[in-house]
Amino acid sequence: MSREKVLLAYSGGLDTSCILKWLLEKDYEVICFMADVGQEEDFLAARQKALKIGASEVVIKDMKNTFVTQYIWPAIQMGLIYEDRYLLGTSLARPCITVGLLETAKEFGCSIISHGATGKGNDQVRFELSAYAIDPSIRVIAPWREREFCDKFQGRTDLLAYAKANNIPVSASPKEPWSMDANIMHISYESGILEDPGHIAPENLYLMTKDPVKGPNIPSRVEITFSNGFPIRVSELSTGTTFIEPLDILTFLNKIGGEHGVGRVDIVENRFIGMKSRGVYESPGAKILHCAHQDMEIFCLDREVYRLKKHLQEKMADFVYNGLWFSPEAEFARSCLSNSQKNVRGKVVVEMFKGNVMAIARESVNSLYNKQLCSMDVHGTFLPEKSSGFIEITAMRLKETTARFGTPNFNVKMTRKNSTYYNEFK
């Protein structure tokens, strides 16, 4: 009987190399899959390594364009940000990679997929929920969740020893005291010294963004054009250099944003499986796009549409973070959010400088902004006496409440006791 075929999401690193070997020892035939989503990686070297360890095949798929157009651009269009700070660079890559993985599994007749994500993290969830949604019959081997594997490999030392014993080449350069995940949208850093949330991330950690202290001493400005909520053109204002392809736009903004140290965050976040973790992220281009999109969106959308959309956006950010990109709820939220953007069209000028990015001007033929209406210098068609009725009718509930229950409690005292403050409500 032929051996069962496993498709392994392979990174070229120590963990997945050991997993590859371990799967082979378990008598599986193993095919390796590498998705190029823009990470710096010597794919050819990794392929050689996997073949040397014993993979029957190594499939390398260039998914950069798919990642940008089908995941990052929609995320910008939807305005996704997790817990107000994280732009979801890893969360978005996972379903993208999983599509490539499952297409390859189908092609090679693998009924099992395997990955090197740990049992404590979000990525296992994202890989597997995506996989199960695409193919409910797929089977998953997650060695870091198997007792036998975890017992065998209690830490990095065990992996190194196993690699040595099995002639698995190990990078000569010492490992940084943190782990990272990179793609064209961002690099994330976590674990190691970062597990102490009070430990300030060292400056040499950042690879996509320059230390703001060392960045250019004059700000840079770019003009970003949106249509249907998507960025469709970016021009550097000083040079006029212009990009229109999504991948080119993102690459350019990563470069110019990276120069200015834009897009770093250092946060503690809530993982889906219920624990808090600390992550440091840099996503220069995505941060610039997010900032510009937000500006254009509020400029164009009706106030109440924006509020409905915002609620869906926050839900969608949770869905994506939690690995539910392929789910009925995400499909529904996405179709609504996409629909909300039909009038988000125009240009925003953003300025980048020393770690900061800020929208400073915008224009749109679709905006509900009406200069004549809001002008303080022109009465225009606006009849200011109408506001009196508006205010008095709006005040009716308040007057009734005061009439019934007395004057509101405008002296909520903030009292200091034992060196803290308390609100003292009535």
Add this chain to the structure above:
Amino acid sequence: MSREKVLLAYSGGLDTSCILKWLLEKDYEVICFMADVGQEEDFLAARQKALKIGASEVVIKDMKNTFVTQYIWPAIQMGLIYEDRYLLGTSLARPCITVGLLETAKEFGCSIISHGATGKGNDQVRFELSAYAIDPSIRVIAPWREREFCDKFQGRTDLLAYAKANNIPVSASPKEPWSMDANIMHISYESGILEDPGHIAPENLYLMTKDPVKGPNIPSRVEITFSNGFPIRVSELSTGTTFIEPLDILTFLNKIGGEHGVGRVDIVENRFIGMKSRGVYESPGAKILHCAHQDMEIFCLDREVYRLKKHLQEKMADFVYNGLWFSPEAEFARSCLSNSQKNVRGKVVVEMFKGNVMAIARESVNSLYNKQLCSMDVHGTFLPEKSSGFIEITAMRLKETTARFGTPNFNVKMTRKNSTYYNEFK
């Protein structure tokens, strides 16, 4: 019969000076009220001016401490931010000033209040809703909403002519081509040249924050301690200088943040009365506190409590922006939000540099962050195999959906037509 007494919210500027005179011509007795909420103002000169025009009395009330402890600190504790960008510096000052106004009205027996807010803006709403909530029987004269007044004063030229004709002193320095509102929390700029949302605000507009290009070339770090969600201590890390009184904390952070050009935003926002307007704001200290509080809050709060709280926070920001600080809904939201903060206690280090502010380290005895639990290096008590069950049960809905309706639509094509992109859902 004695004349009816009007209490006028007086600023010392051209508009309210003309209103004062106009009210006197209408045969009201007018008392002027000025609240010191931290704006740069020559209160004594303003008093002289009002008395000279004909005010029977000028009441100047130092409300800085009230403003900071009863409005700004709670706003920081609640995490308020309007439409994701505006920290509500003016919105918070209005109910505070109105309390002073109505207390003074009561003291002087005025049954009418008056103000110089225009008929297109938010401030009229904030003043009057606050006033009606505190005293449903109060009457309001809003000259800028009265046809007669608006007809008489069609623009600034008419005001200047009236001032000249009535011996009302006018500032010698030419008016800036925008209007501003200042207090200890922020300065806002709007109208004039800013009414074109594509016109970049000139650098000389900003008064609280230095041009980031000219700021210090090395970052500054401060440690901010929170308790019950309130900032209770701020230390500059390089010097050890420490502040604990709210007003001192805010003053210090305004200074150091201002040096670094922190806290500027240039936005288009949605006014309560239904139009969009463009505002430029600078709020250095509040921005630093907001950033630090957000970091501490997500660090301390349970994930789901944070989500419930976030919903209330966004509603509360709308209430405050819309002038509903004193309302049943704001009272309810505030008591809930305050209650959510009981465990928000600890220290955050934030770094300021060239316009940017960023949390870089934090610690708390109350945090639900558990280093041992999330560590990638330690299995600890966590049983990674449990995650398998979690993922498979979570996947059940997805598998069922795919079983019923087929593979999800992972190729939502983003197609380009007529130079824009469209999602093509199935």
Add this chain to the structure above:
Amino acid sequence: MSREKVLLAYSGGLDTSCILKWLLEKDYEVICFMADVGQEEDFLAARQKALKIGASEVVIKDMKNTFVTQYIWPAIQMGLIYEDRYLLGTSLARPCITVGLLETAKEFGCSIISHGATGKGNDQVRFELSAYAIDPSIRVIAPWREREFCDKFQGRTDLLAYAKANNIPVSASPKEPWSMDANIMHISYESGILEDPGHIAPENLYLMTKDPVKGPNIPSRVEITFSNGFPIRVSELSTGTTFIEPLDILTFLNKIGGEHGVGRVDIVENRFIGMKSRGVYESPGAKILHCAHQDMEIFCLDREVYRLKKHLQEKMADFVYNGLWFSPEAEFARSCLSNSQKNVRGKVVVEMFKGNVMAIARESVNSLYNKQLCSMDVHGTFLPEKSSGFIEITAMRLKETTARFGTPNFNVKMTRKNSTYYNEFK
């Protein structure tokens, strides 16, 4: 110069007849508009009356089919219900009628519309917001908001006197001590004796529904088929009588539901303009459809899609109640809600009896209900041990919270003081 032309929303009753006369006295040319949305009305008599008073023209438009297909059916599809109890019968009719009104205004060259809605109610808002959304340049005369008109007509007595003086025919039958609004979806009753919310509505008030005490002594069952969330077929199970046209379906359900006294509610609700009011409603057919749709919807929709949809539904109910059917927010919410219903397809059996209606059986080829999966008698493919992992991972947050803050407060005492209960939280 020819007189300005006003199009008056005419009902044939005392109020709008007096308004018609009053407008003529004001030297307007008046055309009357009557929309037939299913109310019991002698339209020909009303036409004669209006012409006799002096209307230049009386336009009667049969909008029953439009009302059912473009307003009621979408409301059922979206699941709209205001404050959990009111099915929005009047709220939905207003934008429908306004469309007819504005089309007629355009046809007859009227730049002004007029109506008899009072200044305290919701209908003025619904008419006018709809009108302004359709034609921002339209002008509105609302006599019940004009001081002169209100001074002239302080009460019903003044109207009757004016009618008599002007030869306006008045119904011989005495007015009921309440007012009502009827259409094919419902009848609402309010004001008069109903203004005391403690006054029980008299049995003779109800016109669409029979007193349940006098209804049939055996239940009736109908089967309702939904597709895309719309009712597309209704069969009476005992007779097999079947209807497929929306208007026929509603008419039939009104009849059978009315026989059983189904669809009455007696509520206090919150009006848009800020006051509470008491309304008594009967909407037999709509209640049956709402109940059946709810059953089918939860049967078919994914759990999380249902929650997203529910939030939008509640917002949409507020929009419709507040007169914002034609608004950017309602357009957006409606497109999302409509999209959520694509899989809501199947059959529900509902039973009506003595005022009650209840879904008792349902089937659907689209349902995510999986009998084999949920069966307690069959293990099937479900691996129950997976639930352990799900529960333990879900418990992690709870365990961490207890570890940090101690055992939860499971003895929130409910204490009785002064004959009420209080929760005593820690």
Add this chain to the structure above:
Amino acid sequence: MSREKVLLAYSGGLDTSCILKWLLEKDYEVICFMADVGQEEDFLAARQKALKIGASEVVIKDMKNTFVTQYIWPAIQMGLIYEDRYLLGTSLARPCITVGLLETAKEFGCSIISHGATGKGNDQVRFELSAYAIDPSIRVIAPWREREFCDKFQGRTDLLAYAKANNIPVSASPKEPWSMDANIMHISYESGILEDPGHIAPENLYLMTKDPVKGPNIPSRVEITFSNGFPIRVSELSTGTTFIEPLDILTFLNKIGGEHGVGRVDIVENRFIGMKSRGVYESPGAKILHCAHQDMEIFCLDREVYRLKKHLQEKMADFVYNGLWFSPEAEFARSCLSNSQKNVRGKVVVEMFKGNVMAIARESVNSLYNKQLCSMDVHGTFLPEKSSGFIEITAMRLKETTARFGTPNFNVKMTRKNSTYYNEFK
């Protein structure tokens, strides 16, 4: 070494009797725990049975009063209802029982608890999440999730055979073709013939409510008094009989509601673990209280407070359904919801008849209902011309939208294709 002690949640039925025996065979010492939450049960017979099988001890705890005052009353106060239809009778009992279970476990030194809930249901989750929240160190044996146990007992036949082989007494009466869970709040029925959602539940299934067809031919009315959102007094209007103790109130309303067949629902619901299931419930007293509370609440609460509260209420219903009664989010939501009820005070008259319950009159000294303000017969202090300004300002967004994007799409056609309807948006 002494055997480990397990505390088993024992029902006296076949499943938990077999589990008891099985645990003993596994060499555990087993103590049985029975919570009396109002179910009809011969507790003494069950105790004898358990002792005979081999339990070292059987603890029977009367938790009826705790259940009513600490779980049901707060649920009524908060207005909890799951997916709009299920009043959470079982969901609320689980944390209550778990508290008793863990207190008993502590008392008897048991470090393990066990229960007979299946691996597909909600109850396993509710028991265990409650248990872990109270004591993170507790261990759980859930036999229906253990492969060995499930293999041994593939169905009821195996249980019966095992019972016979082990001298476990089995009820002589044949099992109904469904399972049920009963307590003082409700009885739920599921599985067996009910697993076909199209199978109409037989009339003889219902035990708490009489067939409406056979109920009294005249309606009954009760007056329910609320304070702080809690029911504090119930009077039958015809007899004047009055109850004030929570347990007495519920018992009485169960009786009178049961007579009228009030409180039945037959629904498909979404389980926490991701599947849909069909449940039939009857909860006469709770339904009456829920209906009356809803009426009183909307009568008393400010419109916007109600909306904030509603959002928290829906979240809380999900928390309770999902077993998260003891969780940070439920604690937070509950404190907010409790706080929202401080003004919910007054009396409601409800009428019950043939399966229906309906509020028909209400009064409150706390209501914001203002008869004079809303009266159509009295102008009062209300100035109707103010509404014009309110409407025109509210219309501003709509006019701007139409000015920019054209007339709204008021002809969303509902087209019929292949016997269904579709909305055709622009």
